[in-house]
Amino acid sequence: MIRPVARPESAAPSGWKAELGFDFARSGGRTVPARRRHRGPLAMQRPFYPERDVCHVYALHPPGGVVGGDRLLFDVRAESGAHGLVTTPSAGKFYRTAGPAAVQEQRLAVAPGGALDWLPLETIVYPGADARLSTRVDLAGDAAFFGWEVICLGLPASNAPFDRGFFVQTLEIYRDGEPVLLERARFEGGSALLREPWGLCGHTVFGTLAGTVDDPALAERIRERAAREVRDERFSLTRFDGLTVCRVMGDNAFRVRGLLAAAWDAMRLERLGRAACPPRVWNT
Structure with a gap:
């Protein structure tokens, strides 16, 4: 069952409420998506097997962007012996809003002996957005996990900088119930944090x-x-x-993601003895 999500004070009953959950399980010599859970405009494309036994899944959000009042929940688990990779076919988008916040929550869990690659394409935060992106990872025993988030603030190529709005990002990683990494960042459009050397130093793209x-x-x-x-x-x-933990700041999402992908490749090979296999959709 998908865990309930507490409603933040800024959220309102309007907007899409969507959930997508599934477990990666070992079956017939390979990993398959099992116990699928779905509600609202979130879906899963059919699984791919470019690595034979590793299951690649594309998470789809047909509306294409998240607006004020929307609440998206992803709940993905990898069981013992299973290895799954999750990505998206296109960038995520938080659009501007004059009302409630837009919320996307990601709950990821990996059992002992399991492995999960969580590698969505970049998230674009439009000027005037009020967005919350929260990720919690629960690891058990020797679970293997590799995950990133790449954030683009504003649309500088369209002369639309992130000069107003809010973006709050939370990342929590636990191992056997104990916190290993707890981070929370709040970005306000036009604030000193975006331009000063102690912040983003004028860069518009950052990834972890x-x-x-x-x-x-x-x-x-x-x-x-x-x-x-x-x-x-x-x-x-x-x-x-x-x-x-690797971090990159820059002004081009493809380059930031490329630097992180190179680090992912090295980490995965060291930890699992398996080189990275970038999803085909990244080349489209």
Whole structure:
């Protein structure tokens, strides 16, 4: 059963209420999506198997964007022995609103011996949006997890900077019920946080990748590769409590995602002995 989501004070009864949940389970020598749960305008495309036994799933949001009052919930679990990858066929969008906030909540869980790659395409936050993006990851035992979020604030190519509105992003990772990483950031359109060196330093795109691997030699290899590939971006890496966390700031979503994808490849190979297999939809 999908866990209920508490309604924030700024939310109103209007808007789409949608839920998509499923479990990755081992069956017949490969991973399959099981116990699917669905309500409202969220759907799952048929699974793909470019890695034979690893199940690739595309999560679909047919309306194409999230508006004020919408509440989207993703509830994805990987059972023991299963390995699933979730992405999206297009960028997510939070549109402007003059009313209630738009909320997207992501609940991810991985059992001992399971693995999950959570790799949605970038999320675009329009000027005037009031958006909440919350991700909680629950890991058990030796569960393997690799996940990212890439955020684009405003539409600078259309001369529409993020000069008004709000975006709140929360990331929580727990292992065996104990917190490992807890982050919360609040971005206000036009604020000093967006332009000052102690904030985004004028960059409009930022991304975070977290993976369940903690190896100093691997970290050094990732840093060296990033140093060769960065242009105007800023890249950082930290290790702690069995996690490696990479962060990138830049002005091009494809480049930010590319730097994170290279780190994902290195982490996955080190942790699982399996190189990254980018979903085909990323090339369209």
